[in-house]
Amino acid sequence: MKNTLFDLLGEIDDKFYEEALWENDPGAKLRPEKKKPVLRVPFIAAGAAAAAALVIMLAYKLPISEKPNVSGAANSNSISEGSSSLGPGAEYIGILASDIEECKKILAENAPGADITESRIMDINLDGKDEIVVLTNGGYGISVFSKNEDGISQTGHFAQGAAAEGPASLDMLYKFDKNGEKYWYYCASYNNGVFYGTYILGAVKFDGEEYFTENLLSFGTLYYSDLEEPVKQKFYRKGWDKTDIGLDGEHKNDIPREEFKALWEQYDAAPDFEELDLYGGEVIKEYDFGDGITGKLVGTGKIADSSLLLGETYYLGCKAVIDFNGTTLETGLTAPSVELSAPSHFTFKDIPNYNLRLIKLADGYILAFSYKPEATPEETTFFAVFDVDGTPTMFDSKLYGQVLNEINVLSYFSGEGADIGISFGVFLSDNLSVNGNTISDNEKGVYYTFDFDNIRTAMYAPDNYSFGYDFTTTKDGTAFEDEQP
Amino acid sequence: MGLTDSEIISMLWERDEKALAALSEKYGGYCSAIAENILENREDAEECVNDAYLRVWEKIPPEKPKILSAFIAKIARNAAIDRYRAAHAQKRGCGNAELIFDELDGVISGVHNAEDFAARREMINTINRFLKRLPAKKRTAFVLRYCCCESVQSISRRLGMNENSVSVMLSRTRNALHEQFKREGYNL
Known part of the structure; x- marks a missing residue:
């Protein structure tokens, strides 16, 4: 019966109640509705x-x-x-x-x-x-x-x-x-x-x-x-x-x-699925990020059912494996195949609509995995990588943004679906520039500022994260809605 | 023409009982709806709202709420949950309130010091910060569901979404809140 959170929610800031119940709606739209009577036909006591x-x-x-x-x-x-x-x-x-x-x-x-x-x-x-x-x-x-x-x-x-x-x-x-x-x-x-x-x-x-x-x-x-x-x-x-x-x-x-x-x-047909994990996965693509840093996109399972999903073989349980000057960093990649609710990590093979990049910023690296399957919103997953006591450390799989294409909502989610802010069309273009801890996507008109200090001091690798962001305007000059705290 | 919130608050400060009638006229409907969401009984809800007016009478003065609508909504909500708990002290119910408890169960389980004032205040601040950074639609859905105890069906109608989307959104928001508490050092 006792529910601490429920009780706490009774004491939150008034403005949230105000917003939910009244703001932009001085009339009736957002007021609580009167319930309609529900007719039930109880089984045992049916008269x-x-x-x-x-x-x-x-x-x-x-x-x-x-x-x-x-x-x-x-x-x-x-x-x-x-x-x-x-x-x-x-x-x-x-x-x-x-x-x-x-x-x-x-x-x-x-x-x-x-x-x-x-x-x-x-x-x-x-x-x-x-x-x-x-x-x-x-x-x-x-x-x-x-x-x-x-x-x-x-x-x-x-x-x-x-x-x-x-x-x-x-x-x-x-x-x-x-x-x-x-x-x-x-x-x-x-x-x-x-x-x-x-x-x-x-x-x-x-x-x-x-x-x-x-x-x-x-x-x-x-x-x-x-x-x-x-x-x-x-x-x-x-x-x-x-x-x-x-x-x-x-x-x-x-x-x-x-x-x-x-x-x-x-x-009913035989499953066309091959579990690759026993063999350490299969390398889908290899990358050379320079400075002696290399990376691999690896799938741990493969589905060859070409009747679905663009007629392509696709992988699930995908991960990025980065050789960071002798230190191997690894992280799962979330790339839903069709819907956001896809429970696993899918990546298509041999289609150009994804890209794994390692971008060097002033205080660390950002590993960015962008993907844009036709049927899904475009997304980019960000991972912070920086030096912790002399060891490159990856803050695993916790930052990614996505665009809900039908409403163009700005939204960032953590790797577990937790909303941590906003985003825009976050398939990073090739036209990027870096200034300090900011990645600017010059084609999109969006820039992302990563707060490494916050990540480093407030979070504990590999399970926690933080993410700072900022926006200027969209490509057409329209100002973004400011939903920042 | 109804009275403004400021006028009602002034009347309460002046101990003018007509303020209660004004409250009832202005906010009675939606206070009743909130209470009914929890109690699922119209008569109980009406009694509960009357309790809420009395609580308002006792709180103002000394308090002077900035947002009267939210102030009374929260009082009605808490009065309703008190009544609900009193009625279900011996056993679990099976109504909307229990479903909401179930949904919230586990989000901050393991927190044991919520009775301590300072700790409680800090937890509320955490929730406030979390809500502040949510997109408006998610925030509204969350508040309607867990503060006003609206059904998912009702929320979906208000927000023009299907019920499943609302449920998924609420689930994600709960998970995010859980993560927020963990990030802020709570041992959940």
Whole structure:
């Protein structure tokens, strides 16, 4: 209950409250909104109204219409009221809308506290018989209930692990055969209006006993170990680093379901990834900085999937290795391949849009790694290198700037994404000049002043850093917005 | 025509109870919204705002806030959190406030001397410095979320961003604040 930071935030400078709530907005725009009442349908304590709502939901909130029924399974869009084809074992009995109530009772025992956020009667098993599929919140995922002459029973669940307490939605996208096996694509999204949404795109099949899922992409809070790693591995392997993704939507990251299917099939291919770390990485490019200082751009992993990302082989886990007159300095390089959220370090091979430079300033060196892949904002990562007690020391991977290209925001981030100031189009041009501890990009009209004293005295290598900056005007003479402290 | 902040403050200094009505008229709406963000109950929020007016009455004089809107917003916020904690003293809740606590959890964990006045003041200064150097949009999102307890959804609407972007931005800002404390020598 006690949260020190929360308490401290109650005592911060008034002007920040003023700015957030009122400044530039003497009217209503930034005033706190009145909340709209939220209608919840608690699962355990659902009363008659909730039950009625569920029945209505069943009647009207039906699965998205599928593509042509590849599997030949029964139409899942209707509520069955009679028997269907029989499988082995107990006789299948058609499901009634009222059976949902029984499912709720069962789920109350199996998953205490779970709320049903969506329910479907559909042939999830693709065996010609309908099941009841419910989406629950609180990490319980999707539960499946079957009905036979013995009654309703829970026969499985999948897509557990999404942390959510509020509204969730489930799209059973369409069914298809793959290598002779029948799958449903599904997309589950959760969003309680407070945390960001969690999205899972996956495929599920039923083997007669269990549900097997392949989670193809996720974003959000996944905390179950059985999901996190597989999702991440595939996420990395094929270069999927989109976030806030949806299907068939209007958001820029949304993709058509056909594309999703195609990507899923790519995932199923053998990973085209080679781990290079065991061999010390692979040298991508070598540099001679003069004064006996040389450098190498090294990749520790390689992905040769040329279907993505400019058709180029690309490396991840990239690092710069500098031989500084006999002292080897090394630092990781962050160069997102597609999105800022890309979790690893990607660098393209054989494209000219990156450059590693070592620039000598009055009080030390700045190692600058600039990159400008087509699909990403241009960025430069800065590393301070200077002499500490006679030893060249690199302040590792903590300074980089980037331009968010759509809004041209001036922003600097630390290596871990921490915002430490501002920036501009920071792909350093070739037209640089140095004066004291300032690097001027004469083409961009920007200069960067590095406060080595501050770095040296206030920070501890290699984990800390500081960065001073200053701006004059842009190339066209426009003054920069001053966001400096 | 409503009273200006200066006029309201003067009335408070003169112990004129009409100042409270003026406060209510001018700032009641958004104080209620802040309190409701935390308490998630309109009636509790209204009671809390009344508590906040009383606190304002007790604080002015001797205080003379430069920014009355922020002054009362903070009082309403803190009154709401006091009430929330009193109501949830025995167990964790599951509302917006808890989510915010969770999000902030760990940013400065390990700091044990926050009750010491001087140390506390220094930590607030650290936060102020940090906020000062943030770009305005990030700062606004951070303050709305963690000071005014707005939902991400609400913030995203205000700032014209999607919720995910707001969440990522908040996450980065929290990380940056953590780094700031570390840089300033806190053992986190």
